[in-house]
Structure formats: structure tokens, C-alpha cells
Amino acid sequence: MENQIRFYGRGGEFFGIWIVNILLSVVTLGIYSAWAKVRTKKYFYGNTELGADRFDYHGQPLQILKGRIVAIICVWVWVLSSNTLPLLSGVLMLLFIALMPWLIVCNTRFDARMTSYRNVRFNFIGTLGGAYMVFLGWPAALFVLFGGSMALAANLPMALAGVLGLVIAVVAFIGYAWIAMRSSAYFVNGYRYGNRPFTAALTTRAYVKTYLVAGALGAALSLVMVLIMGFSVGVSALTQLAHGSEALSAGALIFMGLFFYISMFVVMLVVSGFVHARIRNYVFSQVSIEGEPAYGLGSRMTAGGLVMLHLTNFLLALVTLGFGRPWIMVRSARYVADCTVVYGDLSQLTAQGEHFGDDSAIGDEMANAFDLDMGIG
């Protein structure tokens, strides 16, 4: 049985909430932003429906405010030190890297525990050790292996170095795909709905395949962009030569620079959209929410759909100078909801939840701050 997730939010309606959030946040010098965040999340979760029931968000504004204050202080220290005392900022960077897995676990667990469906809260029980392995340990190992082999290859004769280089590239590529798979597996297998664990068995093969296709797509697109740029600049250079001046004018240089920037952005958008949609579809198809009866997830995101969403959002933001953000948020939520289904008979759903006390939101806000996810909207 297929249950479609639906989103009932509306851009115009959310705009009222959003703009009042901003006004009050500015007037209170940012303090209201914690309440604004709670209202925004409640709006989005509360308008998301599965079966005949809605989700809910339970974050408390005061804990979020405390988290934000700590996060802002940290960001300030970071920004000032990176501009004035590079040594200190280097140390801070290392400290941040060392703490990153812990922040990720805090963030994920907090977000999960603050989410509920049918009066039962979600949870995240991924271990800290597991997080360190997946986000620091394995990447570091891969990096060392890669670096070491490259150094070794530099000392070998040409032909042998070439072969070794190729082998290393293949191994590094597969290693990267494997780590990406392990990260997704870590997250998915850590979630629980009340007392029902989420489980998923993921294979590296699916990731490798996706990245290969994405790489080919990116290469093809870049080639097209280069050809377009070469052609248009070539034409303008020819006309300039015809008029006598020899060097490219400042205007042509600016155009080239702008075009390069834009085309790089477009290629990145398409490739990342492709990877995101494919991986999400794969991971969701493997998820099982254990229990009696078990439930499955489905995702029907398309690369084209996602890229179009991002592109139209970008244009909307540009045209409205950022004030179209409520509509952007609403349409993105609607798209994601439309792509997601839950398999199973929801009328049979039972789950035993836990009551979660005042969790600290500091980890959540820190992670958000350094992901540049600190909006007051």
C-alpha cells in the first residue's frame, strides 16, 4: 500500500509569517530569531501529511536561543581570527575538524528527537564512535593512502608511475564512493521511529555507478560550455580585429569571466542535482522501518526535476532580490513531499515513543552556523 506524503503549505500564507519573523528578529536584535525558527519549523512540519496525520516539531525557543548565542560567539571568534591571527584560526580549524563528528551526531539526534508523527517522536542512536570512523577515520585513511601512493609514484620511472597513478585513481574513486555509502548507511541505520529502528543495506556498487554517470554528464556539459564560450569570444575577437584594435577590451574580458563563472555554476548544479536525486532514490528504496508490520520508503526524485527546482528557485531569488524566499521554501518542500512515499498499511501503525527532556540545542546550532545555515527566516 502506497501512502503519498503531501505538503499543504502555501507561499503567500508563509510569507506573512516569514516577514513578521524578520521584522521581530531585527527589532529584537536577533533574539526573536529562535522563536522564528520554531514557528517556521512548526509550519513546515505541521503542513506535511502522511496518511491522514501530520508531523510536528517540538524544539523549544529558549534552548535554541542559547545554542544560537554560543554559535554566534564562535563564528565571530573564527571570522576575526582568520582575518587577524592566522595561527589562531589554524588551531581553531583543527579543533573544529576534531569536533565535527560530535557536532554532526548532536545535530542529527536533536533534529530527530524534535520531530514527531502521531504523538511518537523520532530518535537517532548512531554511535559517536561510528561517526568518528565514517566522517574522520576513513576519509583520513583514504587521504593518507592516496597521498602516500602519489609520493611513491613520483619516485618511479615514467611508465610505472603512469600505471600506478591510474590504479591509485581507481582505488581512490572507489574508496570515495565506499565512504559516501558508509555515511548514508550510518545516518539511515541510526534513525528510529519510537521503538522501531530504520534499517537499510547499501552497496558501494550503486554509488560507483551513480558517480561514473555523473562524471560523464559533467564532462559532456563542460565541453559544451567551453565550445559555446570559445565560439562567442572568437566571434567578438574577430570583429574587434576587424576594427583595428589588437587586444581584447576590458568588456570582453569581463564577459568571459562572467560566462566562465556562470557555466561552472550551471554544470555543478546539474551534476550535484543528478547525484542527489539518484542517491536519495536508491537509499530510500533500501530502507525498512522494522516492526510488525514493517514499512518501506520510496523516493521518486528525478535529476531533471531537482535541477529545474534549483534553477527556478535561483531565478526567483534573483528577480525578487531575496524576498521570494518564502515561496522558494514552500515549493521546495512541496517538491520533496511529492517525491516521497511510505509503503505499508498505516492503519496498523503502532509504535512506543519516549519523552525527551530539554536537550541542549548547542550542538544543533553550532552545526547549523558552520554550515552557513543560520537564517533568521
Added chain:
Amino acid sequence: MRSQPVSMHGVYHPPCSAQKQVATLTVLPDDRLQLTFAPEGNASEDRAFLEAQSVETEGALDNRVVQTVPASSVTIDPPLGRLPMKVIWPDGALFIPNDASACAAALAPALPARFGFRLHRLERHWPMIGVSLMVTLLLCIGFFTHGIPWLSRALVVAIPSPVAQHVGEHVLDALDDHFLLPSQLSKAQQQAVRAQFEALQAQLGPFPVPPRLLFRASESGPNAFALSDGTVIVLDSLVTLAETPAQLESVLLHELGHVQHEHVMQAMVRSALLSVSVMVITGESSGVIESLSGAGVFVMSQGYSREAEEEADAYAATHMRALYGTVTPMKAMFEALHESVVTPEDDEEAVPQWLMTHPRLAERIEALGE
């Protein structure tokens, strides 16, 4: 106080359970609420179950139980958009009425009005939304044109001078490593310029950081720089370009203007503030806005930099008039500098004003007046 109990039907979720049961909420005349539902199995007959409940529970007909609580002990989320209403029972159970507006109307007398309700009205009141939009727009513009510069100036005063020293030294090292060569001027030439510099310093009064003069050479055109620790660097090509001592002094005065107004540290604080502000305002974006913001921040920085140049020009002009009674040497220097870097084919108009760090030469000369 109402006279009649009001009942409404809805859905009931037991505490921490995903079970769904049909239930009825009744608002009693004495501001108490009563919830009637049928729990799993024959629990209504089970004494142990009834006593284990944290809320006053009684068995009733048809396998149902009745829970009665004072109205003040339930929690209701403040209204938000068109979200369904939720009544949170004291033991954590959830009741969702089928008709939210009827339920709200029925409960309103029993529950005290809260900020949330007024906020909800605010968020739907279109004139209020329009006003919020206008105010936000004006505040944004005001913040970027006046707020940030004012804040940077205020913060620079608060920053201890060792920081400015350290930054200046750091920048000088970087310049010496990559960009500047030792000066080729003769000792006599350097002495002469240094004497001019010190004479100016004596006449100008106290500076936030003590200025000092350094000589360097570079393959790029004639130029002079001011650093955050008061160091003024003069390139050989500038010294040789100046035809009279007064012309050179107009440049020294311009750089001293930067030192006096602490432009360099201000720029640094300002760029930090700008980055953080833009981050805060455009947060939660898809990454695209961040790239755009980078471009926007760049354009804004160029704007602030032009203001700083205008301020330094004004400082130099004032003191040129005080010392020489005229700004003609300064204008002559501008012209000479412009000619030395611009080739005949260049068109200064090709680069838009908003991308430039300095105002256009013509405007700078005009601003000097006289």
C-alpha cells in the same frame, strides 16, 4: 462561564503512542475538560489501568474511559497558518479535533489569551505584512549604507592597537615577499622625503597609531600605500614622478588621511561584519545565494573603499590648503598619476564605477573644488 457543555469529536493518541482512537472532547461549564475515548482491549474494566493513569480517569459504558482535567492544565500550540489545532493533554496524550475553528471557539473562554494569538493575527493582516516588508527593506538598506560603516568605526576603536600593529606587520611581510622590491632611491633623496614626512607629521597633530615612512620599489606603476599600523609605503616611481615637493606631499597627506581615519582596520572589520550579516540574512539557502552574496559583498566593499578614498582626498585637500593655500599641486599629481598608468587606447569608461576601488579621476579632481 458557559451554561451548556460543548462536545466535539476528534482523534486521540495515547501518550508516546502512535495508536489512533476516536474520541470526544467536552468543555464543561466549570472550565474543566473531559476526554472520552475507548482504549485498547477491555481496559475500561481494568482497575489497575485506570489507577495507573496520571490523569483522573473513570470507566464508562461501551469500553470507554473518561478523563477530566482543569482547562488550565492542557497545552494548546499557538495558532499558525491553517495548521490543525492540537490539544495536548497533561499526560502527554494528544487530541486533534475534527473541526478546529469550532474547538478554538469553544475553548477560547476557558483559556487566557496569549501572545501567540495576536501574533497569528499579525501574520495574516495584510496591511501589517506590507508595513513589515517596507520596514525590513528600509532597515536592510540603512544597515548596509550606514549601520555597518558606523559599527566598523565603533569597533575599530575597541580593538587594541597591538592587533593593528600585528596585522600591519603581517601585510608588510606579505607585500615584501611577493610584490615589493628594495628602494633604489639615493640616501639623499630618501632623507629629503623623510624630512618632508616628519615635518607634516609635526604639523598634523596626534594620530591613532604613530606613522612611519618606508621606501620600496615595484614594477607596477607609481603608488603609495597605508597599512593598519601607520606605515606609509612610498614607491620609487612615485617619488620620481612628483615634479615639486608640494605634489609629493599631497600624496603623503592622502596616505596620512587613511592612517588618521583608520581606514585599513575599518575595512577589515567591515568585511567581517558584512560576511556575517549576509550569512545571517541569506542563511538556509541552496548554496547559490551564497555565491551571489559573495559577488554582492564584493560590490559593496568596492563602494566602501571609494568612500574611504574620498575621505582621504578631503583630508589631504584640507591640509594642502592650510599649508600651501592651494590644491593645485594635488590636482597636478592626480593628472600625472593618471597619465602614467593609462595608455591612449584605454577607456576608463569601460569599467563600471561600481567595480572600482577608487572614484573616477575626473570626479576626484572635481571634488577638490577651488
